[in-house]
Amino acid sequence: MKPVHIIVVLVLVVICALLTLLQPVGDENLAITIEFAGSFHPMVLHLPIGLWFGVLCILFAGTRVKSLDISNWLLWGTALVWVSGLCAYGSGIMLYLGGGYGDAMVLPHMKGALGFIAAVAVFGLMVKARARLPWLWAGAVVVSIAVGIAGHLGGVITHGHLMEKAPWVVLREASVPEPEVAPPASEPPASDAITAFDAVVLPILEEKCIFCHGTRRAKAGLTLTSPTTILSGGSQGPALIEGQADDSLMIKRILLPNQHNQHMPPIGEPQLTPEEVAVLKWWINNGLRATVDDIPAEHGAWVKSSVSNTLE
Numbered sequence: 523m524k525p526v527h528i529i530v531v532l533v534l535v536v537i538c539a540l541l542t543l544l545q546p547v548g549d550e551n552l553a554i555t556i557e558f559a560g561s562f563h564p565m566v567l568h569l570p571i572g573l574w575f576g577v578l579c580i581l582f583a584g585t586r587v588k589s590l591d592i593s594n595w596l597l598w599g600t601a602l603v604w605v606s607g608l609c610a611y612g613s614g615i616m617l618y619l620g621g622g623y624g625d626a627m628v629l630p631h632m633k634g635a636l637g638f639i640a641a642v643a644v645f646g647l648m649v650k651a652r653a654r655l656p657w658l659w660a661g662a663v664v665v666s667i668a669v670g671i672a673g674h675l676g677g678v679i680t681h682g683h684l685m686e687k688a689p690w691v692v693l694r695e696a697s698v699p700e701p702e703v704a705p706p707a708s709e710p711p712a713s714d715a716i717t718a719f720d721a722v723v724l725p726i727l728e729e730k731c732i733f734c735h736g737t738r739r740a741k742a743g744l745t746l747t748s749p750t751t752i753l754s755g756g757s758q759g760p761a762l763i764e765g766q767a768d769d770s771l772m773i774k775r776i777l778l779p780n781q782h783n784q785h786m787p788p789i790g791e792p793q794l795t796p797e798e799v800a801v802l803k804w805w806i807n808n809g810l811r812a813t814v815d816d817i818p819a820e821h822g823a824w825v826k827s828s829v830s831n832t833l834e
């Protein structure tokens with residue numbers, strides 16, 4: 523094996539590792555563009571997984587039928603796994619840089635994927651160096667474990683934890699009666715007075731949530747720009763229940779421990795202060811129809827600063 527092969531492979535693995543240090547971009551237009559490139563990730567990522575099973579089949583055939591010379595098949599198969607793995611990795615990085623995914627969810631998946639890329643690289647070099655079958659099998663086991671871990675950590679991001687979907691968990695939750703839901707606020711505030719939402723809630727959401735839950739990008743289908751869109755909610759239904767802040771999805775997500783992968787805003791993003799959480803809760807409990815005049819004194823500081831902003 524020529525040293526140049528080892529060097530090229532090593533350099534590419536190191537580049538992949540360095541990519542994990544990048545941070546999501548702050549500029550919204552750039553984020554949208556990068557995220558578009560990243561949206562190919564779900565399409566590309568299954569290639570290395572499927573191709574890897576092909577490589578395992580070749581290895582199996584070579585082990586069973588000793589007269590078969592599998593070395594070239596194995597080499598090209600592994601090369602395909604690796605190149606498609608790099609494409610999946612690159613598109614995944616784009617998705618991350620476009621923002622919208624918290625570090626708590628993405629970093630474990632990113633490290634798992636990096637482990638897979640490195641394991642396939644080592645396996646490929648072993649094939650190239652014509653390692654003996656037992657060694658190749660040992661390498662193949664490591665790669666298979668790596669692909670399992672990386673794939674699972676990716677699945678958690680899109681589908682949630684596996685055990686949350688377990689029938690016994692889902693059925694138990696379904697048997698707990700739903701809380702009484704008050705009818706949504708239908709009447710807008712009578713006068714053209716500034717609503718409490720515009721005065722104190724929107725500024726918080728704009729600063730902490732709307733980058734990901736706005737009209738241009740609505741993660742989980744949730745737009746937090748008006749009481750109506752918040753009420754109509756996202757993929758899991760209404761983000762608030764009027765009068766029941768603690769049962770409202772948006773508050774539940776905010777109050778989850780920071781490291782929880784469903785905590786909002788995702789860890790790594792600017793977090794809400796306790797005062798901001800208190801304002802959101804007050805609004806859900808009392809304020810959907812309230813105007814700026816109804817806002818109690820403890821949230822007064824907000825009123826002053828944000829109303830003067832709104833009136834400017």
Ligand code: HEC
Pocket residue numbers: 621622623624727730731732733734735741742744755756757758759761771772775776783784786787788791794
């Ligand atoms: C960096 C991007 C980002 C920020 C900032 C952010 N979110 Fe999210 N949010 C997401 C993503 C991605 C999802 C979908 C994945 C999930 O359900 O965790 C989501 C899902 C949600 C959901 C579940 C919606 C549904 O129906 O599935 C709620 C509620 C939510 N976010 C509320 C908020 C609130 C409130 C804030 C601000 C305090 C916020 N988010 C800030 C990215 C973000």
